[in-house]
Amino acid sequence: QLQLVESGGGLVQPGGSLTLSCAASGFSLDNYNIGWFRQAPGKEREGVSCIGRKWNIRDYADSVKGRFTISRGNAKNMVYLQMISLKPEDTAVYYCAGERKSGPVCSISTATQGRYDNWGQGTQVTVSS
Numbered sequence: 001q002l003q004l005v006e007s008g009g010g011l012v013q014p015g016g017s018l019t020l021s022c023a024a025s026g027f028s029l030d031n032y033n034i035g036w037f038r039q040a041p042g043k044e045r046e047g048v049s050c051i052g053r054k055w056n057i058r059d060y061a062d063s064v065k066g067r068f069t070i071s072r073g074n075a076k077n078m079v080y081l082q083m084i085s086l087k088p089e090d091t092a093v094y095y096c097a098g099e100r101k102s103g104p105v106c107s108i109s110t111a112t113q114g115r116y117d118n119w120g121q122g123t124q125v126t127v128s129s
Contacts, residue, residue, distance in 0.1 A: 006021065036070060037116075
């Protein structure tokens with residue numbers, strides 16, 4: 001069973017940067033579509049970004065385009081989410097998730113979140129002055 005662990009969250013001022021890490025134990029993430037999702041208090045979980053297996057095709061939510069970058073690490077068990085120009089509305093618990101049942105093009109839409117069957121425990125990101 002794929003197990004994912006997120007890290008790198010914290011408190012940052014508006015305009016600041018953070019890089020989140022998603023690590024797998026004993027598995028290569030190259031064979032998985034990996035998504036980053038977030039959930040703010042009182043709100044539904046939303047997709048932030050994903051990277052597809054095989055071709056590394058990326059997708060981003062409109063709200064983070066140009067500010068967030070998803071990438072795979074040189075170590076095959078790592079995926080990163082680099083976040084710059086952070087805003088208070090980016091405050092949420094961030095989760096990484098993996099799946100390999102669908103094709104090599106990933107998705108972060110609400111309708112397809114059910115594809116992801118391996119989830120981490122989340123890491124808190126707070127953007128506040």
